[in-house]
Amino acid sequence: MNYQPVNTTTATNFLPMVSVVVPIYNGETDLAELISCLLSQTYPKDRVEYLLVDNNSSDRTLALLKKTAENSPITIRPLSENQIQSSYAARNTGIRAAASEIIAFTDADCRPQPQWLTSLIQPFVQPDVVIVAGEIMALPGNSLLEQYANSQETLSQKHTLAHSFCAYGQTANLAIRRIALEKAGLFRPHLTTGGDADICWRILRQSIGRLEFAPEAIVQHRHRTTFKELASQWRRYGRSNRYLHELHNIELMREITLAECGYRLGRWLFKEVPKNSLKAIAGKATLVDLLNTPISLFAARARYAGQRDAKLPEKAQIIERLTATENHIDK
Structure with missing residues (x-):
């Protein structure tokens, strides 16, 4: 996909009203850092509202949101979505309440950097741009799995933007x-x-407009630190594959058989380990380099298991719509 550069002179004067929607489930431990990141945004405070949507949390999330909103120097609107347990239902609740033409999304466990919103909004100066994806980078981490995921750039939008079926950005x-x-x-x-x-x-497939990538619009996210968390992450990716196959007929991933695993592990043990061990002695390889193959196979097997076992919810065919009243906003 070719991305057109933004005219920075024009973009500097482009400051539309923006609504930022953040779904939150049991997020009380993340709220302080999230709010701090929102407070640090360089986008004009009077041009943005933050709709923080509690998704039926069992902790103090909603109470903390209401308390934070009372004395905040930025516009925070606490909302609730208690009918459907889904981050997408919570995002819809935020969209319905949004007062702006442009709606931005991030998550409670993400850490938007100060220039995030300013950079994310700039490409919309081009009228045919209807979606903008910013970059997702890792928060600093020292564990083996964090270093592995960082080396693979697991969270980066470059993977979704290059999807073989159609580009997309992560919420x-x-x-x-x-x-x-x-x-x-x-x-x-x-x-x-x-x-x-x-x-x-x-x-995109209805040709409503095009997607633009804003690499300077950065949010940070923490990588998984345990194999249990890693397996859960990749099983979720597998479930997503299955759901999108049912909804859009995308190609399913191929299973990595036990025989193939055995072959790749044998190749790793007898070829890669000796080679990378010598590099490690010379200071040119790390433990992540040594263990890349078995960790990658572990993740791939978890992803396939998620795809194999997933069953698309019957109600997933439902696409909610904005009502006529909700369509009329002050732009």
């Missing part, structure tokens, strides 16, 4: 023009994963 760092949501519909509220790809594909 951890995404902005969509409201008119695109009016035409293509909102998130599927009953999906639990894959909703970011689904909504981007519906917009």
